Amino acid sequence: MTTEFQTDASVSKTNMDTINIGNRLKAKRLELEFDERHVATALKIPIDQVRALEANNFKYFRSVTFARGFLKSYCRLLGIEPSEMLRAFDSELEDAEPTIKPVDKVNKQTNFGDPIVIFISVIIVAVLVFLVFWWPSQPSKIVSPNEIKNEVSETATAPDLDATEEPSNESSDADDISNVSSSNASADVDAASDSDSEGSANSDQVEKTANNGGVVTGLSAETMAILEEAGVRPEDVVRATAEVPAELAAAPKMPSYTDEVEIAFGADxxxxxxxxxxxxxxxxxxxxxxxxxxxxxxxxxxxLGYAKGVSSLKYKGEVFDFSSFTHKDLARFELK
Known part of the structure; x- marks a missing residue:
C-alpha cells in the first residue's frame, strides 16, 4: 500500500513538472482569440510582462511574489484552474539555482586589489606625507603664562620708569644749582615760585573749564606737563574741545518739495x-x-478712476509708481 502511494505521488510530480506554463497560457489565449494587448489591458500590466509569462521568463519580474500574482490573475482570465499552474510554478522555483551568494563569496569581493581601496590608500598616504614634511617647517611659538604676565607688567610699569628718571635729573640739577652763588639761587627760587603760581593758575582755569555742566573733562597733570614741554598751552586744548564746529551747528536741511502729494493729469x-x-x-x-x-x-x-489720465505722481518729492496697484484703469493705493 505504501508502494502504491509513493508511485502515485511520483507520477503526479512528474506530470506537474512536465507542465509548460507558458505554452498552456498561450494555447488557451489563442483558443479564446485574445491578443496580447487585450490580456495586458485586462490584467493592467505591460505587454512585455504578458510575453514573459508565456515564455516562462519569471526572472523578468521585480520579485517572485509579483510573478506568482500575475500568473494567478492570467489563469483566472483564461478560465484555467490556477492551483495546478501555481504548483508547477513553485516546483520550478525550487529546482532553480539560488541567486543569493554565500557570505564567503561576498567577502572575497573586497580585497586590496579593489580600485576604491587603492584610491583611498593613496589619499591617506599623500595626506600623511604632506603632514610629515609641511608641519615641521611651520614656526610654532607657544607663549607661556609667565611671558604674558611679564609683558603686562612691563606695559603697566612703563610710565613709572619715566617718572623715576625725572627725580634723577632734578637731583643733578640741584647739585649744579648748589654750586651757583646765593644771589643767583635766590633769583632762581623767585622765578620758580612765579612759575608755580602761574601753573597753579593755569591748572585752576583748566579745571574750571573742564567742570562745565558737572562733567569732568579736564586734563591730568601728566598730560599738562607733556603739552607744556611741546609748547602747547593746556587751556587752548580745553577751549578747542569745548567749541562746537560750524558744520555741526549748521541749520537742518529743508525738504525740496512744497506739498507731500503732487499729481499731474494728462487726461480727465x-x-x-x-x-x-x-x-x-x-x-x-x-x-x-x-x-x-x-x-x-x-x-x-x-x-484714481482713470489711472492712464495721470501723467506723474510724486510723494514727498519722489516719483511714485502705482502701476502695480492698477486694475482695469482703476488704481487704489496708499502713500505711507
Missing part, C-alpha cells in the same frame, strides 16, 4: 484723496493739464 480723471484720519482732502474730476497738490496727515489713501 476722477480722483479722491483721504488722509490718515479719513478726512477727504479732495474728491472730484481733474481735467487734463491740471495739477493737484495736497498736504495732510500720512498715510494717504488715493483712488
Amino acid at each position: 480723471c476722477w480722483t479722491e484723496v483721504r488722509d490718515a484720519s479719513g478726512k477727504i482732502l479732495f474728491s472730484g474730476v481733474k481735467s487734463a493739464g491740471t495739477k493737484l497738490s495736497l498736504t495732510g496727515k500720512a498715510p494717504y489713501r488715493v483712488v
